[in-house]
Amino acid sequence: MSDFLLDPNVVFLNHGSFGACPRPVFEEYQHWQRKLETQPVKFLARDLPELLADARSQVANYLGAQPTEIVFVPNPTFAANTIARCLDLGEGDEVLITDHEYGACRFAFQFAGSKKGFRVVEQAIPLPVESDQAVADTFWQGVTDRTKLIFISHITSATALTLPIPEICQRAREAGILTMIDGAHAPGQIDVDLGQLGADFYTATCHKWMCAPKGSGVFYVREDRQQLIEPLVVGWGWGPEKTFHRDNEFIEHHEWLGTHDPSAYLTVPTAIAWQQQHIxxxxxxxxxxxxxxxxxxxxxxxxxxxxxxxxxxxxxxxxxxxxxxxxxxxxxxxxxxxxxxxxxxxxxxxxxxxxxxxxxxxxxxxxxxxxxxxxxxxxxxxxxxx
CATH class of the missing domain: 3.90.1150.170 (Aspartate Aminotransferase, domain 1)
Known part of the structure; x- marks a missing residue:
């Protein structure tokens, strides 16, 4: 497809690592970058809140969530660190993962566990797998009365395995266990409806299968779980002298990370529109x-x-x-x-x-x-x- 900027002399079979941005989407990305540099103060201090709100609304609709349940983040590793550092986990608690998880996110939980005292437990899921039911049953063997959080991938990075997330989330909810799903490889490759999926927390990469610019991701926190999550980066959105005044505290606390280029976030709606037209x-x-x-x-x-x-x-x-x-x-x-x-x-x-x-x-x-x-x-x- 000629829309892509990829080198024609390379057989590119690695969309899964960093994606590839189509030309119309990349041009929109550059448009936002130029607009930012034309008048940085107006763009960042006055225009940005409404621009982000509109982009967030479109992403939420694409993922089957409410706009108040989603904030933009640079990538799923950022969201995993937020959960690992900020969730109330301590001595004696366990976070259950599979042995297929993405290294950076696994490290985030292992690092936080070494500081806070909780254990990261890896449940092996041997390959090849036979059925969704068998995968869910095998994974559930790792659950104990100390399991407070399940952190697993929707589609695993290392092994390209689609896990039975709805089944696992349902079991977790019945057992009173929180769920955090790493959806880095899911949106754009498969349909995702967060309202139906049942996860408490979900993070996705927009710059992989959704074909948005690099450095664009989303972090979903179900509305009734938002009080559990503190901001990983405390900035102007947290204190009494807020830069932006909104009705939603979750967005205020998590969206403003200090000065950065938000162009990739603002381009995600264009990537969604391109997907819907072409994919x-x-x-x-x-x-x-x-x-x-x-x-x-x-x-x-x-x-x-x-x-x-x-x-x-x-x-x-x-x-x-x-x-x-x-x-x-x-x-x-x-x-x-x-x-x-x-x-x-x-x-x-x-x-x-x-x-x-x-x-x-x-x-x-x-x-x-x-x-x-x-x-x-x-x-x-x-x-x-x-």
């Missing part, structure tokens, strides 16, 4: 089919295996090259330097994966190029692990 269900299905093709055909190559049943992944899939005993870092370099393929190689629980992402710009030729490169892998002795 139809048929386009999503085509992207999913391309990933399924890559995973299935790669598994026919000697030494390469597949990981998930088709029902567990969408526009990201895993190719398991563990038995080839290749070095993950050397493999990533070889894919790029030799074949101009941009795809992440992942080490997880002693296994080595190539994660393949497909979006509207991905072609059948891109997938065939990857498969051709993978066909050379069994003979690449220089990539063997030490």
């Amino acid at each position: 139809t269900p048929e386009v999503r299905q085509r992207s999913r089919d391309l990933v399924h093709t890559a995973v299935q055909q790669a598994s026919l190559i000697e030494g390469i295996e597949r990981v998930h049943p088709d029902s567990f992944f969408y526009q990201m899939g895993l190719i398991d090259v563990t038995t080839l005993q290749v070095d993950a870092d050397a493999l990533k370099i070889w894919l790029y330097d030799t074949h101009r393929i941009e795809a992440p190689t992942i080490r997880w629980n002693g296994r080595t994966f190539i994660r393949v992402s497909a979006h509207a710009y991905t072609t059948e030729q891109d997938i065939q190029h990857l498969l051709h490169a993978l066909g050379e892998l069994p003979n690449q002795h220089q990539l063997r692990q030490a």
Whole structure:
């Protein structure tokens, strides 16, 4: 798709890491940056509150939430730190996660736990998985009477696994356990309705599958849970001399982080509009089919295996090259330097994966190029692990 600014000489199969911003969305982003620099005081001190309110309203509608339940954040790592640092967790409490969680967010909870005294418990979910029910049952084995918070991904980063979030959230609510969902890879790749999902807290990246500019994310806190969350950064929105006067204390406390460029946030509505116009269900299905093709055909190559049943992944899939005993870092370099393929190689629980992402710009030729490169892998002795 010509809307994207990606280098045409690179086979870009890594939308999952940082996304890719379409040209019309990027031009809107630059428009907001120029507007900011034209009159910074007017823009930041007088115009920004209403601009953010309008953008927040559109994002909330896209995600099935209320505008008063969402604030913009730079990324999900920021939101995870907010929960880990500010939620009332202490000695004897446990935060339950899976062994598939994104490193930066896992570190946020481990760091806060080392200061506040709570434990981060990792529940293993072995691969391959069989069914949503089996995943939920396996995860629930980690719950104890000390579990105060569940923090899990909607779609995992390392293993591209879609977890049964509604089932887990329902069980948690019945048990009186709070839930925080890392939705970095979900909105834009699958439909998300926060009102129906049942999570207490949810964070999402807008600059991945929603194709907004880098540094745009959202943090959802259900209205009846907002009193539990303090601001990670205390600024003008907190004190009695508030910079902006609004009726909603949650937004006042969390939205104003000091001087920063809000252009990425203000561009998210344009990204949503672009998505709704161009990323139809048929386009999503085509992207999913391309990933399924890559995973299935790669598994026919000697030494390469597949990981998930088709029902567990969408526009990201895993190719398991563990038995080839290749070095993950050397493999990533070889894919790029030799074949101009941009795809992440992942080490997880002693296994080595190539994660393949497909979006509207991905072609059948891109997938065939990857498969051709993978066909050379069994003979690449220089990539063997030490």
